[in-house]
Amino acid sequence: xxxxxxxxxxxxxxxxxxxxxxxxxxxxxxxxxxxxxxxxxxxxxxxxxxxxxxxxxxxxxxxxxxxxxxxxxxxxxxxxxxxxxxxxxxxxxxxxxxxxxxxxxxxxxxxxxxxxxxxxxxxxxxxxxxxxxxxxxxxxxxxxxxxxxxxxxxxxxxxxxxxxxxxxxxxxxxxxxxxxxxxxxxxxxxxxxxxxxxxxxxxxxxxxxxxxxxxxxxxxxxxxxxxxxxxxxxxxxxxxxxxxxxxxxxxxxxxxxxxxxxxxxxxxxxxxxxxxxxxxxxxxxxxxxxxxxxxxxxxxxxxxxxxxxxxxxxxxxxxxxxxxxxxxxxxxxxxxxxxxxxxxxxxxxxx
Amino acid sequence: xxxxxxxxxxxxxxxxxxxxxxxxxxxxxxxxxxxxxxxxxxxxxxxxxxxxxxxxxxxxxxxxxxxxxxxxxxxxxxxxxxxxxxxxxxxxxxxxxxxxxxxxxxxxxxxxxxxxxxxxxxxxxxxxxxxxxxxxxxxxxxxxxxxxxxxxxxxxxxxxxxxxxxxxxxxxxxxxxxxxxxxxxxxxxxxxxxxxxxxxxxxxxxxxxxxxxxxxxxxxxxxxxxxxxxxxxxxxxxxxxxxxxxxxxxxxxxxxxxxxxxxxxxxxxxxxxxxxxxxxxxxxxxxxxxxxxxxxxxxxxxxxxxxxxxxxxxxxxxxxxxxxxxxxxxxxxxxxxxxxxxxxxxxxxxxxxxxxxxxxxxxxxxxxxxxxxxxxxxxxxxxxxxxxxxxxxxxxxxxxxxxxxxxxxxxxxxxxxxxxxxxxxxxxxxxxxxxxxxxxxxxxxxxxxxxxxxxxxxxxxxxxxxx
Numbered sequence: 001x002x003x004x005x006x007x008x009x010x011x012x013x014x015x016x017x018x019x020x021x022x023x024x025x026x027x028x029x030x031x032x033x034x035x036x037x038x039x040x041x042x043x044x045x046x047x048x049x050x051x052x053x054x055x056x057x058x059x060x061x062x063x064x065x066x067x068x069x070x071x072x073x074x075x076x077x078x079x080x081x082x083x084x085x086x087x088x089x090x091x092x093x094x095x096x097x098x099x100x101x102x103x104x105x106x107x108x109x110x111x112x113x114x115x116x117x118x119x120x121x122x123x124x125x126x127x128x129x130x131x132x133x134x135x136x137x138x139x140x141x142x143x144x145x146x147x148x149x150x151x152x153x154x155x156x157x158x159x160x161x162x163x164x165x166x167x168x169x170x171x172x173x174x175x176x177x178x179x180x181x182x183x184x185x186x187x188x189x190x191x192x193x194x195x196x197x198x199x200x201x202x203x204x205x206x207x208x209x210x211x212x213x214x215x216x217x218x219x220x221x222x223x224x225x226x227x228x229x230x231x232x233x234x235x236x237x238x239x240x241x242x243x244x245x246x247x248x249x250x251x252x253x254x255x256x257x258x259x260x261x262x263x264x265x266x267x268x269x270x271x272x273x274x275x276x277x278x279x280x281x282x283x284x285x286x287x288x289x290x291x292x293x294x295x296x297x298x299x300x301x302x303x304x305x306x307x308x309x310x311x312x313x314x315x316x317x318x319x320x321x322x323x324x325x326x327x328x329x330x331x332x333x334x335x336x337x338x339x340x341x342x343x344x345x346x347x348x349x350x351x
Numbered sequence: 352x353x354x355x356x357x358x359x360x361x362x363x364x365x366x367x368x369x370x371x372x373x374x375x376x377x378x379x380x381x382x383x384x385x386x387x388x389x390x391x392x393x394x395x396x397x398x399x400x401x402x403x404x405x406x407x408x409x410x411x412x413x414x415x416x417x418x419x420x421x422x423x424x425x426x427x428x429x430x431x432x433x434x435x436x437x438x439x440x441x442x443x444x445x446x447x448x449x450x451x452x453x454x455x456x457x458x459x460x461x462x463x464x465x466x467x468x469x470x471x472x473x474x475x476x477x478x479x480x481x482x483x484x485x486x487x488x489x490x491x492x493x494x495x496x497x498x499x500x501x502x503x504x505x506x507x508x509x510x511x512x513x514x515x516x517x518x519x520x521x522x523x524x525x526x527x528x529x530x531x532x533x534x535x536x537x538x539x540x541x542x543x544x545x546x547x548x549x550x551x552x553x554x555x556x557x558x559x560x561x562x563x564x565x566x567x568x569x570x571x572x573x574x575x576x577x578x579x580x581x582x583x584x585x586x587x588x589x590x591x592x593x594x595x596x597x598x599x600x601x602x603x604x605x606x607x608x609x610x611x612x613x614x615x616x617x618x619x620x621x622x623x624x625x626x627x628x629x630x631x632x633x634x635x636x637x638x639x640x641x642x643x644x645x646x647x648x649x650x651x652x653x654x655x656x657x658x659x660x661x662x663x664x665x666x667x668x669x670x671x672x673x674x675x676x677x678x679x680x681x682x683x684x685x686x687x688x689x690x691x692x693x694x695x696x697x698x699x700x701x702x703x704x705x706x707x708x709x710x711x712x713x714x715x716x717x718x719x720x721x722x723x724x725x726x727x728x729x730x731x732x733x734x735x736x737x738x739x740x741x742x743x744x745x746x747x748x749x750x751x752x753x754x755x756x757x758x759x760x761x762x763x764x765x766x767x768x769x770x771x772x773x774x775x776x777x778x779x780x781x782x783x784x785x786x787x788x789x790x791x792x793x794x795x796x797x798x799x800x801x802x803x804x805x806x807x808x809x810x811x812x813x814x815x816x817x818x
Contacts, residue, residue, distance in 0.1 A: 107441075108441045108442060108443075109441075109480060110441065110479075110480035110481070110482065125438070129438075129439070130439045130441070131439075197428060322431075322435055322438070323431050323434060323435060323440075323441070323442050324428050324431035324432055324434075324435060326431060326442065326444075327426045327427075327428050327431055330424070330426040330455055330456070331455040331456075332423055332424045332425070332426065332454075332455040333425075333426055336423075336425075
């Protein structure tokens with residue numbers, strides 16, 4: 001009995017650690033788009049430079065609106081949104097996050113407001129939940145590699161090839177494989193969790209990463225920067241959109257052919273949002289053909305064409321916006337994953 | 352009559368009334384059916400989703416294992432895929448130790464703490480972030496070396512899918528019934544229309560009828576209830592017709608009959624006034640008195656006849672022994688006023704002669720027969736009763752030869768008075784007899800016999816009574 005109590009306390013502590021790694025949660029960047037009189041506060045995990053053209057187009061079409069854009073880390077954003085839902089923090093007008101399991105959790109906690117329009121109704125069921133959460137983008141989780149290092153023949157086209165590579169050339173790759181730090185990145189955790197559900201290759205991959213002393217680090221931009229510079233030879237599971245947006249010629253991109261996870265960034269209008277009407281207009285714009293075209297240009301919507309990507313439709317695995325994502329946020333599940341990753345990766349060298 | 356407003360300014364048609372009640376009945380049925388369908392649908396939906404909830408809870412309970420002296424939950428995705436059968440419902444789950452401490456899950460998920468442990472699985476309603484939700488709590492017991500005790504798993508879900516399924520099941524049940532109800536309503540409209548059509552025909556018949564037309568009404572193929580009504584109406588109209596006829600006759604007769612005697616009285620009275628001192632003045636006064644007495648008798652007879660005709664239509668018939676009627680007439684001794692010296696003989700048998708009639712009317716008729724015999728016939732006069740086959744005869748016999756053939760032919764008509772009639776005869780006597788005979792289904796018979804002239808009231812005999 002005492003044992004289980006201790007467990008509970010330890011669990012609480014680890015959860016706090018996960019959610020609040022940074023003591024004072026704050027946005028990473030902040031910018032304003034448009035000059036309208038009504039200010040729409042948008043909390044987002046997306047890098048501002050990637051989505052800026054789309055938002056500028058929106059404010060051009062809606063000159064009465066001005067978007068106050070705050071870029072957050074996904075875990076901080078989740079914590080902030082929960083506090084806002086409880087009434088302890090000011091409520092944003094819209095929340096736009098790539099860590100969709102956290103978004104599902106927010107909706108499940110009754111923190112979201114409903115909206116229906118022709119555009120939201122047109123979404124497939126996997127990209128819509130309760131008319132409170134909508135998947136705006138379609139981005140693959142890809143393997144990025146340093147073109148200089150890999151001769152074209154050597155590029156691993158799927159996870160099995162990657163496993164072989166890890167087995168056959170451990171010394172060349174030692175310390176030069178990067179992936180998201182699941183403790184720091186909600187998106188990284190989501191990818192790892194989804195991977196664990198997809199196939200048994202996940203366990204073997206972790207083992208391989210462990211053997212080659214892979215690096216778990218933070219943030220897509222930094223990882224891709226590292227690959228471009230040759231600090232990392234290969235990055236497992238980074239967002240394809242960041243690879244494309246970075247436009248680094250040194251970086252190659254692989255959609256794993258056994259299966260490729262596809263993420264749809266979640267958009268939510270919090271309950272009690274002061275400018276809910278403006279948020280609904282933004283949502284409808286993002287889902288409109290024009291909005292989708294702009295997002296596509298920004299690389300946030302990956303082309304569907306199989307001949308271009310070399311990816312069979314059956315290999316596309318969408319992370320559906322559904323309550324089953326709540327499993328990802330289960331305390332025991334997080335603890336198991338943390339333990340697993342802690343044993344597989346050495347601490348990040350990158351800040 | 353059709354252009355005069357009815358007693359009720361806006362009466363509602365029978366059809367509208369019945370239709371309205373049928374509609375109310377159908378609506379009541381619809382409400383009951385909808386209520387029952389809703390209850391059934393709700394029960395089915397609750398059962399179905401309770402099973403899903405229970406399945407998910409069991410799934411989670413199965414995934415608990417003891418590791419390092421404490422429970423570890425390997426939360427199964429399949430449990431949540433099961434819960435996704437209600438795709439739009441929010442979910443909550445919690446795994447708790449026996450003392451209620453949260454092992455994993457949502458701290459605010461409802462629990463049934465304090466319930467007896469014997470009840471291993473339990474559904475209950477509890478709020479989830481202010482929304483109504485349904486929860487299940489299952490317990491799993493562990494008896495391991497390093498852990499022993501109970502772990503409770505509670506799983507809850509909001510009610511969107513349940514409500515949607517309830518509504519769908521209800522509509523599935525109610526919509527066909529609603530269509531059936533509409534069909535029934537239309538059908539009942541036609542059925543009711545067909546049922547009240549005879550009434551409409553009667554109403555049309557009555558409306559189209561001349562106010563003085565009291566002939567019987569005919570309705571083709573009437574239902575029994577309507578036939579009774581039509582029959583009653585026809586009888587009523589027949590009675591009304593007779594009454595009106597009687598009244599009309601009475602008025603015209605009275606005017607006609609009173610004119611002559613009154614004129615005679617006036618002439619005689621004027622003569623007395625003009626020449627009061629003439630030698631035969633006393634004689635004239637006697638005549639005047641006789642005239643007035645005759646006038647009085649005429650009035651009596653007219654009243655009596657009107658009365659009889661009124662009674663035959665309005666007074667219920669009674670079972671009578673004709674012998675008693677004859678006896679009563681003789682014993683009243685009215686004839687002594689007419690002919691004080693005459694003797695009236697009574698000829699009756701031992702056994703009663705039964706008829707169905709009104710005693711007063713019969714007495715009046717027989718009294719008239721008797722006074723006729725006394726006035727016009729030859730004494731001795733006898734009154735008798737006898738049964739002839741199916742007929743009962745009540746006769747009066749005088750010893751004369753009877754009236755002449757020409758008089759006989761006209762006998763029984765109202766105010767049949769010949770020049771030979773005495774001035775105090777009203778001529779109403781036989782017409783009363785004839786009216787009475789007709790009213791009770793009989794006739795007036797006359798025959799010349801060796802003993803004299805016999806005049807009889809012949810009525811159908813009533814059946815013998817057993818007692």
